[in-house]
Amino acid sequence: MCAALDRIEFGGATVDEALGALSGHRPALHEGHRTYVEHAVRQYTSQGPDAFVPVQPYWAVRKDNGRRWELYAWWRRYQSADGTVREYRRLRHGDARASSRGEIAVAAYTAAFGADAAWPRRWNQEFVIHGSPGPVARVRIIEIGLGDGSRTVQFDGTAEEAKAYYEAHGGPHVRNVVRGGPERPGAACFDCKQFTGCEAVPRSPGVLALPSRRLPLRKVSISDLRYHAACPAQSLLRSLHLPKTGEYSDAAKLGQAVHGWVEALHRRTGPIPCTRGDMPPPGENWTAGRWRVPDEEAETGRAMLLQHVDSCPFQLPEAIERVECEPTRVFHDTAAQALVVAKPDLLYREDGSWVWRELKTTRTPARIGKDPLDAYPQLALAVVLLAQGELGGDPSGSRVELEVLRPDGSDPHVIDPMDAERLAKARAVLRRYAGPWREDRAWEARPGGHCHQCPVSRWCPSAQAPADAEEKA
Ligand SMILES: [Zn+2]
Secondary structure, eight states: OOOHHHHHSSOOHHHHHHHHHHGOOOOOOOOHHHHHHHHHHHHHSSSOOOSSSEEOOOEEEEEEESEEEEEEEOSSEEEEEEEEEEEEEEEESSSSOOOOOHHHHHHHHHHOOEEEOHHHHTTHHHOOOOOOOOOOOOOEEEETTTOOOEEEEEEEEEEEHHHIIIIIIIHHHHHHHHHSOOOOOOOGGOOOOOOOOOOOOOOOOTTTOHHHHHHOOOOEEEHHHHHHHHHHHHHHHHHTTTTOOOOOOHHHHHHHHHHHHHHHHSSSOOOOOGGGGSOHHHHHHOOOGGGGOOOOHHHHHHHHHHHHHHOOTTTTTGGGGEEEEEEOOOEEEEETTTEEEEEESSEETTEEEEEEEEEEOOOOOOOOOOHHHHHHHHHHHHHHHHTTTTTSSGGGGGGEEEEEEETTEEEEEHHHHHHOHHHHHHHHHHHHHHHHHOOOOOOOOOGGGGGGGOOTTGOOTSSOOTTTTTOOO
C-alpha cells in the first residue's frame, strides 16, 4: 500500500502504473489483499485536487537532557507549497483503533517543530537530520479511512497550539512509553523486535500438537484456525485487518452482550456469586452500544442470563484464590513455530489448580452425543495447555469447564485434562485444525454459501456472488 503510494507521490508513476507494479511483488500478493490495495489506492488518490505536496523526509524533533530523545510520527506527510502549513495523514484500515491523544500530540508537535530527517540505516540508530526547520504556521492531523474514504480532522491549529497540546497530552504519553513497566505479553509480541530474547512469553513446545519443523514464526488464535478450516482466504484477509462488512449477526451480537454482562459480574471483587437480582429486569432492552439487538432478542438473552445463576462458577467463593476475566495468554510453540494467542472467557484458581471456563450461548436445543472438543476447538487448546502445566499451578486438579446457555436451560460440561483419552482427543482436534494451517502458503478461497456471511468477501475475487445479485456496498 505505502510502496504503491510512494511510487505515485515520489516516483512519478500514474495510479495504473503503480498498481500494475503490484504484480511484481515478491512474495506475490494474495488476490484478496491485492483487491483491497487497489481499492484503497484509488480511493486515496481520487480525493480531489490537492494544493499540498507530499513530503518524503520524516519530521523529527531531537532533544538532549542527559539522554537523547527523538520524536517523530510515521504517518504520511504533506505541506503547502511554501512549507508553512504541514499535514500528517494517518491511513486507517478497517478496524484499526483510533489514534490516542498522546499519539496525535506527538505528531502535531513534530509537524510544528520537526526538521527534515532521513530514516537511519538501522532502527536503533539516530535519524540523519538535514538543517533546521523553517517556521510552520499551521499544523493539521487527518485520519483517512481507506475502506470508506472517510476523513476526520484530529487536530488543526497553530504551532503554538500544537505545543500546548503536546504539553497537555504528549509529554505524559512519552514518559509512559519510556518508563515502560512490567511486560504484558499479548498478540503484539509477534511484531516485537525483542521477541526472541524476551522471557515473558513462555516457551511451550507442542501446544498445537504438531511435529517439530523449521519454519518462519506465525501468530495464531483458535478463531484464526476456525476461519482457516472454513476458508483459508477468509482467515488471511481477516488477519490483515481489512475493512469488514456485516461482521456480526443479531445472534452473534446477543452472544457478545451476554458475555459482557456475565464478565462484568465476575469482575466484582470477591468473587461474588451471580444471583437473579444481578440479571436485567424483564421487559427492558438491556443491550447497548455495539451489541444492541432488537427487543425480542434482548428478552431471549435475559432468559439465557437467568440460566447462568445456577451454573455460576463462584457459588463457593471461599475456595477460589484468584480470578482473571477474559485474560490474554500467549505461548511460543517452539515445535510448530507459532505464537499461540489464547483468550479464555474466565480463568480461576481453586485449591492451587487452574480452571479454564468457556461460556457459549445458543438457541438450538441441547445436542446429545456431540463431543464438546469437536464442537469448540478452544476447549482442546485449554485441555493441552492445562495438561502440560503451561499456566502453572497443580495440573492434577485442573479442569476445563464449558457452560452452554440456552433460553430454557444450561448444559455444564467438565473435561479433565489429565484423562489420557481426553488429552489424546484434544491433540487430535488441534492437529486437524493447525496442521493444514501451518502448511498453507497459498491461502486459497473455498467459495460457497458461507461467502454471503463472510465479512471480508467484498475483497475476495473468488467469493460466490449473491444469488439475488444485490450488492451490499
Ligand atoms: Zn456468575
